Amino acid sequence: MSVLVVGMSHKSAPIELLERASLDTDAAVKLSHRALETSSVTEAAVISTCNRVEIYVEAERFHGAVEEVSRLLAEHAALDRDQLVQAVYVHYDDSAVAHLFEVAAGLDSMILGESQILGQVRDALDTAQAEATVGPALNALFQQALRIGKRGHAETGIDRLAPSTVTAGLDAAGPVVADPGTRFLVAGAGTMASLAVRTLVDRGVDPSSIVVANRTLRRAHELVATFGVRAVPWDGIDAALAETDVVVSCTGAAGFVFDRDRVAAAASGRELVLIDLALPRDVEPTVADLDGVTVIDLVVLSGRSENAELAGDVEEVRHIVEAEVNTFLAAKNASRVTPTVIALRTMATDVVEAEVARVKSRVPDLTTDQVEQVRDALRRVAEKLIHAPTVRVQELVEGPAGLTYADALSDLFALDQAAVDAVTQVGGDEA
Structure with missing residues (x-):
């Protein structure tokens, strides 16, 4: 079995389509369980952010899994086949591993190098673990992706321009954010809103000039207690809104929170900046046409190009990802080959013991030392017979023929598949 990812992001689909495909936590959980109900999928996890929706699965069959997972994504987003084909991407096996590692490292983000994706990958894994939709394969893959993401940020300066989408949005707003007299409204009280408040406070904004509004007032009061x-x-x-200069909106609402009429009534000709970090969008697009109103949303942020000075850091992170992909795949191949080798050696040991027992039954007068000599001789013969195949399979473990050779080894020696599976299960449990 191999890992497969079917997804869409700001690189493959317009924001309008991503809005239709966006998933809250409950919808992501439902999609994971639906994927597990298909005939080709044994594990599933969903990453859903403001600029991507990706379904990761451990698949028994490539074509069957691609069709089934793509169908589920199309049904959720209400896409026809042509729309889906134009918007989605598919990565399989080695390519899927590399893709997730690049995502976690911030190389595939709308804001290059942003570290917020690490928390989102962690949330996806935590949710999948809580729902028991992941097993050893995806758990190991996601854990390694998280370690790589942390390593990239620790060893390079890839996130120095904008460590999060929130930071990028505030930077795009310009000098007004740093003005001591600026008043802020944060709409929402989830993870993104909390990050927005924390970022503003860290930048020296007086907490008393920050107002938080949320449909559940209790969650807003949690930010009050934490940040003042x-x-x-x-x-x-x-x-x-009428007393605000900068709005940061990230509510996750189904419709527009700040429609044209609401903003027009509050702005009334004065300067107002709305930073819309939600998907689906919180701010109606036509609001940007109002005099004095500036809208900074994901479309605007995706068009900002400030990556030239990060070239060296990006290249360094790419080297880290490439090396980690090779290490992960080698370990994955080894974990699949080792059970076959163990099963082969176990079979050889069983054959030796069976022959020793047969000799003892036919020649009952043999002494203990003689029996041991017979056993040692048979062991040496068995070891010589299986030495070349086991050495060869270990040599091939890091190459593309490794798993094929292991399968051939199993077939040629008529290994008990149950024994191979038993060793694999033990290894998976220990991992």
């Missing part, structure tokens, strides 16, 4: 900001009930958002 103010909170307003959701029905007070219009009054708060």
Whole structure:
């Protein structure tokens, strides 16, 4: 079996389509379970962020899994076949491993090098573990991806321009963010909103000039207790908007929170910046046409190109990812070959013991020392017979023929598949 990923991101699909495909936690869990119900999938995990939706599965059959997982994604996003083909990408086996490692390292992000994706990959794994939709294969893959992401940020400066989408949005807003008199409204109280508040406070913004509005006032009060900001009930958002200079919106609402009429009434000709980090979008696109109103959303952020000075760091992270991919795949291949080698040696030992027992039954007068001599002689013969095949399979373990050779070894020596599977299961449990 091999890992497969079917997904779409800001690189493959327009924001309008990503909005249709976006998943909250409950929808991601449902999609994972639906994937497991198909005939080709044994493990599943979903990564859903503001600029990507990806379904990772451990698949028994490539073509069957691609068709089934793609169908599920198309059904969720209400896409027809042509729309799906134009928007999705598929990675399989080695390519899928490399893709996830690049995602975790920030190489595939809308904001190159941003570290926020690490938390999102961790959330995807935690959710899949809680729902028992992942097993040894995807668990090991995601854990390694997280380690690689942390290593890339620790050993390079790849995130120095914008460590998160929030940071990129605030940077794009310009000098108004640093003005001591600027008043802020943060709409939402989830992870992104919490990060927005933390980032503003870390930048020296007075907490008393930050207002948080959320449909669940309790969650907004959690930010009040943590950062000392103010909170307003959701029905007070219009009054708060009228007294705000910069809005950071990340609610996860199904419709527009800040439509044209609401913003027009609050702005009334003054300068207002709305940073929309939600998917689906919180700010109606036509709001950008209002006088004095600036909208910074994912479309704007995806068009910002500030990556030239990161070239050296990017190259360094790519080298880290490439080396880690090779190491991971070698270990994966070894874990598949080793059970075959162990089963072969176990079979040889069983044959030796069976022959020793036969000799003892036919020549009952043999002494203990003579029996041991017979056993040692048979062991040497058996070892010589299996030495070349086992050495060869270990030599091939890092190459593309490794698994094929292991399968051939199993067939040629008529190994008990149950014994091979038993060794594999033990190894998987220990991992």
